[in-house]
Amino acid sequence: MKLIRSLIPALLVAALAGPVVAAVVSESAALAVLASDAGLKEKARACQELGDFGGPKSVAPLAALLNTEHLADYARSGLEGIKDPSAGAALRKALPTLEGRYLAGVVNSLGVRRDTAAVSELQKLALDPKRGVAEEAIASLGMIANRDATKTLQKVLSSGPAELRVPAAHAAIMASALVAKEGNASVARELLESVAKALPKSHLAKVAQEQIAALKKKPGK
Amino acid sequence: MPTIIPSSALGLDGKVAPSNRIVVGGIGIGPRGREVLKHFLSQADVQFVVIADVQETRREVVRVMANRQYNNQDCAKTRDMYEVLARPDIDAVLIATGDRWHALLSMLAAKAGKDIYCEKPCSMTVRESQELADTTNRYGRVFQSGTQRRNVDNFQFAAELARSGKLGKIHTVHAGILPLQESHKWLAAETEPARELVDWDRWLGPAPWRPFNKDYINGRWRGYYDFHGGAALPEWGAHTVDLCQWGASADHTTPISYEADGQTIYGKYANGVKLVMRLSGFKGEGSWVVPGTCPVRFEGDEGWVEAADTGKIAVSSPKLLAGGAPKEMHGTDPSKHVRDFLNCVKSRGKPACNADVTRRGHIISHVASIGWRLGRKVEFDPVTETFVNDADANRMCSRARRAPWHA
Numbered sequence: 001m002k003l004i005r006s007l008i009p010a011l012l013v014a015a016l017a018g019p020v021v022a023a024v025v026s027e028s029a030a031l032a033v034l035a036s037d038a039g040l041k042e043k044a045r046a047c048q049e050l051g052d053f054g055g056p057k058s059v060a061p062l063a064a065l066l067n068t069e070h071l072a073d074y075a076r077s078g079l080e081g082i083k084d085p086s087a088g089a090a091l092r093k094a095l096p097t098l099e100g101r102y103l104a105g106v107v108n109s110l111g112v113r114r115d116t117a118a119v120s121e122l123q124k125l126a127l128d129p130k131r132g133v134a135e136e137a138i139a140s141l142g143m144i145a146n147r148d149a150t151k152t153l154q155k156v157l158s159s160g161p162a163e164l165r166v167p168a169a170h171a172a173i174m175a176s177a178l179v180a181k182e183g184n185a186s187v188a189r190e191l192l193e194s195v196a197k198a199l200p201k202s203h204l205a206k207v208a209q210e211q212i213a214a215l216k217k218k219p220g221k
Numbered sequence: 222m223p224t225i226i227p228s229s230a231l232g233l234d235g236k237v238a239p240s241n242r243i244v245v246g247g248i249g250i251g252p253r254g255r256e257v258l259k260h261f262l263s264q265a266d267v268q269f270v271v272i273a274d275v276q277e278t279r280r281e282v283v284r285v286m287a288n289r290q291y292n293n294q295d296c297a298k299t300r301d302m303y304e305v306l307a308r309p310d311i312d313a314v315l316i317a318t319g320d321r322w323h324a325l326l327s328m329l330a331a332k333a334g335k336d337i338y339c340e341k342p343c344s345m346t347v348r349e350s351q352e353l354a355d356t357t358n359r360y361g362r363v364f365q366s367g368t369q370r371r372n373v374d375n376f377q378f379a380a381e382l383a384r385s386g387k388l389g390k391i392h393t394v395h396a397g398i399l400p401l402q403e404s405h406k407w408l409a410a411e412t413e414p415a416r417e418l419v420d421w422d423r424w425l426g427p428a429p430w431r432p433f434n435k436d437y438i439n440g441r442w443r444g445y446y447d448f449h450g451g452a453a454l455p456e457w458g459a460h461t462v463d464l465c466q467w468g469a470s471a472d473h474t475t476p477i478s479y480e481a482d483g484q485t486i487y488g489k490y491a492n493g494v495k496l497v498m499r500l501s502g503f504k505g506e507g508s509w510v511v512p513g514t515c516p517v518r519f520e521g522d523e524g525w526v527e528a529a530d531t532g533k534i535a536v537s538s539p540k541l542l543a544g545g546a547p548k549e550m551h552g553t554d555p556s557k558h559v560r561d562f563l564n565c566v567k568s569r570g571k572p573a574c575n576a577d578v579t580r581r582g583h584i585i586s587h588v589a590s591i592g593w594r595l596g597r598k599v600e601f602d603p604v605t606e607t608f609v610n611d612a613d614a615n616r617m618c619s620r621a622r623r624a625p626w627h628a
Contacts, residue, residue: 173360
């Protein structure tokens with residue numbers, strides 16, 4: 001019986017009718033699907049394919065879907081994959097036009113892309129509760145982790161709203177790891193000290209102290 | 222009236238006092254999760270207190286299971302996994318959702334200060350494998366992936382033969398895998414059940430949206446690109462590639478090149494050792510000496526050993542079994558693995574399949590599958606964990622998460 005149970009995933013995978021591998025299609029073919037009256041499934045897949053091999057000319061068609069129900073996240077998957085700066089620009093441009101999950105998703109994508117040009121907009125969103133994505137903006141600032149981003153995190157930790165201090169602490173811990181990896185141990189330490197000071201009774205203070213101790217063992221600037 | 226304190230509360234009669242118990246919550250516990258949960262519930266030093274699942278039927282089954290074990294009605298249930306993570310009394314979580322949630326929930330649990338036992342595959346992508354290990358390490362959490370074969374006797378025996386030099390110099394390790402495939406089909410849309418019965422939005426979580434179909438929630442989500450990372454290679458690769466890493470004494474690194482030939486992928490480590498990922502005899506394909514799922518084979522210049530889920534072992538020479546064959550323990554049995562995790566929760570040590578071991582084992586499966594998707598040889602740098610001069614492959618190392626789910 002156990003053997004049969006253990007085989008269930010294998011049976012399910014093997015029984016699944018479907019193509020063995022994704023068909024290799026071209027950027028122009030995927031763009032043609034987006035421009036057509038194809039169904040949701042086909043357009044969703046085209047967005048994913050453009051994330052794998054799309055270039056600058058895919059940016060505008062993908063950006064046009066950032067507020068389209070059920071396709072917005074697929075469009076982001078396309079844009080996250082396109083390294084050309086125009087993809088970041090399109091995501092930033094969409095920020096003022098979006099709300100709710102659509103906005104949260106774009107904020108997250110800018111963080112994943114470590115888009116330093118988005119920092120000023122993310123700072124505003126982090127400090128504007130009306131837009132409803134302060135936590136997401138703070139998380140993205142932690143992923144970007146340039147000097148302006150880390151200053152904002154420290155500001156939130158020292159004087160921001162109480163409900164944002166835990167998200168800011170997580171973002172600061174993430175940012176400290178990134179800046180330490182880039183060789184800037186002093187900024188990393190500052191961030192961790194801000195966490196320990198802001199939330200002294202939290203388990204995050206202990207995490208911060210342990211990370212500070214780890215930094216002392218490593219050479220850095 | 223005198224106050225009556227039960228002996229269990231004082232740690233008498235062989236019971237563990239509540240203050241010494243590890244308080245555990247479960248997230249996404251289906252059939253496999255319940256098999257693992259059984260081994261948590263049977264531990265005297267574990268108190269399982271809450272189940273979070275997006276399906277009411279599964280919540281209720283687990284709640285009854287826990288209450289029957291403890292002979293009380295104390296196990297709570299919720300649709301919202303974030304409630305479990307927010308509970309300060311919980312020390313550790315058992316995560317057994319579908320793959321799409323594994324890494325994200327593990328990271329959220331680590332950030333919430335919980336230790337984590339997470340079913341495999343633990344990641345959908347190379348990037349998630351990295352993020353998962355980095356986060357759990359950064360937050361100082363104990364992490365054990367549900368790749369329990371490192372704690373199953375015959376696999377341990379086989380790895381020990383390889384690692385101890387009894388097979389001579391290891392030159393090739395073989396990992397059984399499932400057929401490589403990824404489907405982009407959507408099943409026909411069905412009416413979504415009420416959210417209290419099945420929360421489809423949360424079931425999808427960070428995976429891309431698609432319409433509801435009951436087949437997905439009944440376990441038939443495997444093989445679909447959106448739900449099953451790495452073209453199904455990590456399904457068994459999470460176990461078998463992991464065991465090969467162990468047998469090859471390669472837990473600190475990964476192969477540097479990967480080349481697919483049909484359904485077989487050949488990896489090569491920097492020291493020349495070959496990793497062969499090949500079909501497992503399922504549906505008559507491939508051939509292995511030992512019957513059973515998840516087979517592995519380690520070959521050295523003086524001998525070889527093979528092991529699989531039946532608990533059996535085969536060796537090139539009877540001399541290799543001079544000390545006696547290992548006990549036959551089924552490969553899916555997580556009892557020792559669960560205990561290993563719980564011991565480490567107490568000691569703050571590293572379990573057998575800790576975050577670093579899991580990181581590399583999973584990365585190899587994902588990298589191999591990317592090479593297979595591209596249909597050509599790929600080269601990978603184990604230090605930077607990126608493909609070498611290969612922008613196309615590097616683009617396939619991550620996927621966007623559906624909003625609003627993020628780490």
